[in-house]
Amino acid sequence: MLDMRIDALLPSEMAQRAEYLGVRKAGMPFLSMFTLSILAGAFIALGAIFATTVTAGSSMAIKASDPAAAFVPLIASIPYGIVRLLTGLVFCLGLILVVVAGAELFTGNHLIVMAWASGKVSTLSLLRNWGIVYFGNLVGSILTAAMMFFSKQYTFGNGAVGIAALNIAITKSNLGFIQAIVLGIFCNALVCLAVWLTYSARSEIDKIIAIIFPITAFVAAGFEHSVANMYFIPIGLFIRMFDPTFTNNVAASVEAGAKFSLDTLTWKAFFLNNLLPVTIGNIIGGAVLVAIVYWFVYLRPLTKVKGMK
Numbered sequence: 001m002l003d004m005r006i007d008a009l010l011p012s013e014m015a016q017r018a019e020y021l022g023v024r025k026a027g028m029p030f031l032s033m034f035t036l037s038i039l040a041g042a043f044i045a046l047g048a049i050f051a052t053t054v055t056a057g058s059s060m061a062i063k064a065s066d067p068a069a070a071f072v073p074l075i076a077s078i079p080y081g082i083v084r085l086l087t088g089l090v091f092c093l094g095l096i097l098v099v100v101a102g103a104e105l106f107t108g109n110h111l112i113v114m115a116w117a118s119g120k121v122s123t124l125s126l127l128r129n130w131g132i133v134y135f136g137n138l139v140g141s142i143l144t145a146a147m148m149f150f151s152k153q154y155t156f157g158n159g160a161v162g163i164a165a166l167n168i169a170i171t172k173s174n175l176g177f178i179q180a181i182v183l184g185i186f187c188n189a190l191v192c193l194a195v196w197l198t199y200s201a202r203s204e205i206d207k208i209i210a211i212i213f214p215i216t217a218f219v220a221a222g223f224e225h226s227v228a229n230m231y232f233i234p235i236g237l238f239i240r241m242f243d244p245t246f247t248n249n250v251a252a253s254v255e256a257g258a259k260f261s262l263d264t265l266t267w268k269a270f271f272l273n274n275l276l277p278v279t280i281g282n283i284i285g286g287a288v289l290v291a292i293v294y295w296f297v298y299l300r301p302l303t304k305v306k307g308m309k
Contacts, residue, residue: 007202009199009201009202011298013200014199015299016298016299018115018291018294019118019299020115021111022111022113022115022116022120023115023120023121025109026116026121026122026125026129030132033132033136034136036102037105037134037135037137037139037140038136038140038143039104040103040137040227041136041139041143041231042143042144043098043101043140044094044098044225045094045145045148045230046094046144047090047091047093047094047097047228048094048228048231049144050090050091051088051090051091052161052168053164054083054087054090055083055087056157056160056161057160057163058078058164084220085216087219087220088216088218088219091216091219092211092212092215092216094228095194095211095215096207096208104129104137105133106137106226106227106282107187107191107225108191108192109133110188110282110286110287110291111192111196111286111291112126112129113287113291113292114292114295117291117292117295117299141227141230141234142230142231145235145238146234149239149242159246159249159250162239162246162250165232165236166247166265168232168236169232169265170236170264170265172224172229172232172274173233173236173264173266173269173270173274175224175274177273177277180274180281181277181278182281183222183223184224184226184278184280185281185282185285185289186218186223187278187282188281188282188284189285189289190223191215191218191282191285192285194210197210197211197214198210226275226278226282229274233270236265237265237266237267237270240262240265247262
């Protein structure tokens, strides 16, 4: 008889699916894994591009209608929380593309820990996956940032998109180390919960709906995602380094809004102030707070009580 069940999988079944997928992901050939990880970096970057564009002009400065005029402040007409909500909703595009179209994302792959904890994936295979996927995500994100720089999309809206991009990059590059770790923990707990929820899905619509609320929540709350930051900060760096005219025109406005100097936006700050601590936080949030917890509940070997069958 055919199985006509259409309701979602139960959490115990989701755990088994996570374990199965973890084994498959860890055993994927290098070329396929690396290619899919580049795609994931590009997909998350597309979500970041969408988010930056929606954020543009909401609370920063925009250029006066006269091209020769200086940049002037814009009084935000939309409350901060509403802007963050909209930003989070559109950023969901990135993970939707990763899950539905198919790609390998470093943060989501922390669920492989469930298969590792069951002894079905070796430590070497786990670290191999994380290393290859992390580097591929970085390549895909930075290549997308470079292409976006050459597109000059950051000049749209009388420069509002570029101002938003610089403000985001500066703010992220000036986080405290512990602050960035904690923001990273909360972020990837939500990302892995979003991926975990998709394991219960019976259709693509189910997957998309499962993704929307956790991802919107992490973006709206200002949590830190390592792969997203592989786009957010490099695009700001490219604007600062290779378009000094634009940067000089908006420097005062950006500094006033972000309360930081553009001089703090450097590759060193990107890697040490943001990417390193955020990555540490993402690992803790995804691998420990989600993967290990659900493995403990549903997959750990249960010790039989002596004398009981």
